[in-house]
Amino acid sequence: xxxxxxxxxxxxxxxxxxxxxxxxxxxxxxxxxxxxxxxxxxxxxxxxxxxxxxxxxxxxxxxxxxxxxxxxxxxxxxxxxxxxxxxxxxxxxxxxxxxxxxxxxxxxxxxxxxxxxxxxxxxxxxxxxxxxxxxxxxxxxxxxxxxxxxxxxxxxxxxxxxxxxxxxxxxxxxxxxxxxxxxxxxxxxxxxxxxxxxxxxxxxxxxxxxxxxxxxxxxxxxxxxxxxxxxxxxxxxxxxxxxxxxxxxxxxxxxxxxxxxxxxxxxxxxxxxxxxxxxxxxxxxxxxxxxxxxxxxxxxxxxxxxx
Amino acid sequence: xxxxxxxxxxxxxxxxxxxxxxxxxxxxxxxxxxxxxxxxxxxxxxxxxxxxxxxxxxxxxxxxxxxxxxxxxxxxxxxxxxxxxxxxxxxxxxxxxxxxxxxxxxxxxxxxxxxxxxxxxxxxxxxxxxxxxxxxxxxxxxxxxxxxxxxxxxxxxxxxxxxxxxxxxxxxxxxxxxxxxxxxxxxxxxxxxxxxxxxxxxxxxxxxxxxxxxxxxxxxxxxxxxxxxxxxxxxxxxxxxxxxxxxxxxxxxxxxxxxxxxxxxxxxxxxxxxxxxxxxxxxxxxxxxxxxxxxxxxxxxxxxxxxxxx
Numbered sequence: 001x002x003x004x005x006x007x008x009x010x011x012x013x014x015x016x017x018x019x020x021x022x023x024x025x026x027x028x029x030x031x032x033x034x035x036x037x038x039x040x041x042x043x044x045x046x047x048x049x050x051x052x053x054x055x056x057x058x059x060x061x062x063x064x065x066x067x068x069x070x071x072x073x074x075x076x077x078x079x080x081x082x083x084x085x086x087x088x089x090x091x092x093x094x095x096x097x098x099x100x101x102x103x104x105x106x107x108x109x110x111x112x113x114x115x116x117x118x119x120x121x122x123x124x125x126x127x128x129x130x131x132x133x134x135x136x137x138x139x140x141x142x143x144x145x146x147x148x149x150x151x152x153x154x155x156x157x158x159x160x161x162x163x164x165x166x167x168x169x170x171x172x173x174x175x176x177x178x179x180x181x182x183x184x185x186x187x188x189x190x191x192x193x194x195x196x197x198x199x200x201x202x203x204x205x206x207x208x209x210x211x212x213x214x215x216x217x218x219x220x221x222x223x224x225x226x227x228x229x230x231x232x233x234x235x236x237x238x239x240x241x242x243x244x245x246x247x248x249x250x251x252x253x254x255x256x257x258x259x260x261x262x263x264x265x266x267x268x269x270x271x272x273x274x275x276x277x278x279x280x281x282x283x284x285x286x287x288x289x290x291x292x293x294x295x296x297x298x299x300x301x302x303x304x305x306x307x
Numbered sequence: 308x309x310x311x312x313x314x315x316x317x318x319x320x321x322x323x324x325x326x327x328x329x330x331x332x333x334x335x336x337x338x339x340x341x342x343x344x345x346x347x348x349x350x351x352x353x354x355x356x357x358x359x360x361x362x363x364x365x366x367x368x369x370x371x372x373x374x375x376x377x378x379x380x381x382x383x384x385x386x387x388x389x390x391x392x393x394x395x396x397x398x399x400x401x402x403x404x405x406x407x408x409x410x411x412x413x414x415x416x417x418x419x420x421x422x423x424x425x426x427x428x429x430x431x432x433x434x435x436x437x438x439x440x441x442x443x444x445x446x447x448x449x450x451x452x453x454x455x456x457x458x459x460x461x462x463x464x465x466x467x468x469x470x471x472x473x474x475x476x477x478x479x480x481x482x483x484x485x486x487x488x489x490x491x492x493x494x495x496x497x498x499x500x501x502x503x504x505x506x507x508x509x510x511x512x513x514x515x516x517x518x519x520x521x522x523x524x525x526x527x528x529x530x531x532x533x534x535x536x537x538x539x540x541x542x543x544x545x546x547x548x549x550x551x552x553x554x555x556x557x558x559x560x561x562x563x564x565x566x567x568x569x570x571x572x573x574x575x576x577x578x579x580x581x582x583x584x585x586x587x588x589x590x591x592x593x594x595x596x597x598x599x600x601x602x603x604x605x606x607x608x609x610x611x612x613x614x615x616x617x
Contacts, residue, residue, distance in 0.1 A: 019414070019519075020414075023411055024415065026411070027420075030490075031423070034428045034431055034490065035427050040442075040446065041441070041442065054450055055452045055456075103329060106328065106329050107329075112322050113325065114326060121333065122332075127617060128594060130344045130346060130347065131589075131590025131594050132550075132572055132573055133349075134590055135343045135346070137346045153339075154339040156335055187325065187328070215435075216433070217435075218437050219554075234437050235437075237437050237441065238437045238555065241444060278445070281437075282438050285433050293429070
């Protein structure tokens with residue numbers, strides 16, 4: 001018999017207690033590793049810049065100031081990129097969510113001519129991909145490269161989302177639609193007034209995933225866009241990360257001058273530029289994520305049921 | 308009879324109307340999923356960008372042959388394939404980690420702690436690879452936190468080159484993708500655990516099973532079907548590492564090891580050089596192999612588990 005330990009009324013075996021300690025410790029460490037980098041970025045972006053530049057701020061911010069944000073927001077291109085990112089996220093999410101709902105619903109209409117064929121026509125595209133270069137060439141032929149629409153139009157029809165909605169709508173009793181039809185409602189009215197409101201949970205999940213995807217998207221700017229006016233925030237961050245040295249020089253010259261300690265603390269360094277922009281880009285995710293986490297979890301579960 | 312016929316005709320007309328109502332979306336699918344396949348013909352021409360395809364010379368399979376023609380090209384291709392195979396194999400070898408993560412997290416009884424762990428460990432999955440790179444730079448560059456601690460403690464004299472180095476590139480890439488994906492990957496398995504019949508546990512406890520027996524003989528088997536599907540999918544995606552991660556971390560020092568197939572195709576066709584026909588030829592081969600892999604893996608799944616994964 002193993003040795004046992006008594007805590008309160010419960011009895012635990014020795015190995016079980018040791019396991020618990022290691023388990024809790026392990027998860028604490030891993031969770032810390034997941035969170036600390038974000039914390040590190042934030043405290044460094046508001047600390048004195050000469051301290052953040054040599055990596056000496058680890059736990060608490062020192063000599064807190066917000067000069068970095070004031071200066072970086074004025075960087076040319078940042079406001080525009082933020083606008084592009086917000087616009088593509090809002091419009092892209094809206095269109096793909098409505099299209100997914102609409103198509104998912106329409107594919108439940110047994111009357112539709114060639115329904116099964118067209119459904120497969122869409123679904124099968126999940127399983128092949130012409131490849132990056134052919135897609136680039138076609139986007140260019142369609143004159144979508146270097147336009148805002150390259151962020152939106154190709155992403156409207158998402159097969160996986162359509163499957164999700166179709167499955168969901170099929171689980172709703174068809175009598176709802178029949179009742180509306182007897183009342184003389186057309187198919188669009190039924191979609192908009194009956195199906196759309198009922199499908200809100202699944203559509204919310206689709207919207208959240210699509211929004212995060214749009215916000216984080218980076219590759220489409222890289223491949224399809226050379227016009228700086230159309231840079232997304234993610235892409236701008238990438239270029240800034242690589243040009244932080246020259247940016248810091250630029251801002252040093254135009255920004256706060258003088259040699260007193262306070263000025264030095266606020267003078268931009270490559271590190272302060274990088275960290276501040278990173279925080280600006282990650283902040284929306286940090287805010288939105290805890291609020292919508294249950295949708296994310298729900299989304300992946302629904303997806304797994306479909307298999 | 309007549310009215311029945313009219314009803315049938317009306318139904319048919321309505322069915323066609325429904326089709327027309329989704330037709331614009333079908334056109335989008337045609338344009339963005341099927342039409343790019345037509346782009347494959349660029350691999351058969353001696354295409355140079357400012358010129359049009361119609362002005363280019365048809366060269367047949369020249370570019371496909373070129374891939375295997377001279378030793379320099381073969382060597383490069385082999386290196387890229389080695390990188391791809393190594394990264395994909397490492398991913399498959401570590402594909403059990405989310406499963407283990409889920410089993411162990413399931414053993415945590417403090418529900419608040421569990422929820423916090425779950426929320427915070429899934430967070431990295433929702434940031435872009437550019438931001439992961441930003442984080443990497445902040446912590447691991449020459450003036451980053453890690454190096455400043457190491458130098459302060461006197462463990463090293465000079466900052467270690469962690470990012471600007473070609474050493475252990477595979478391992479570093481694996482660690483970054485584990486950091487980003489582990490917590491999220493576990494969620495599917497946690498769902499599978501939640502769906503396990505609680506009576507099984509009770510019954511086993513009555514039979515004298517301790518918690519390790521339960522973990523090994525009840526929780527683990529409950530997750531095998533999910534694991535199997537994900538494993539099959541990752542085998543089907545053996546050639547598709549994606550390029551975001553490798554692109555942001557690529558630099559002059561690690562280029563040799565970091566160029567996986569997806570990144571290589573990008574660099575070759577758009578990024579550093581401009582060999583569009585050659586890059587297209589590789590895209591074509593890659594797509595064909597991927598589809599073949601998917602079909603075979605699906606066949607395997609049908610045989611082994613009597614279940615299709617697609």
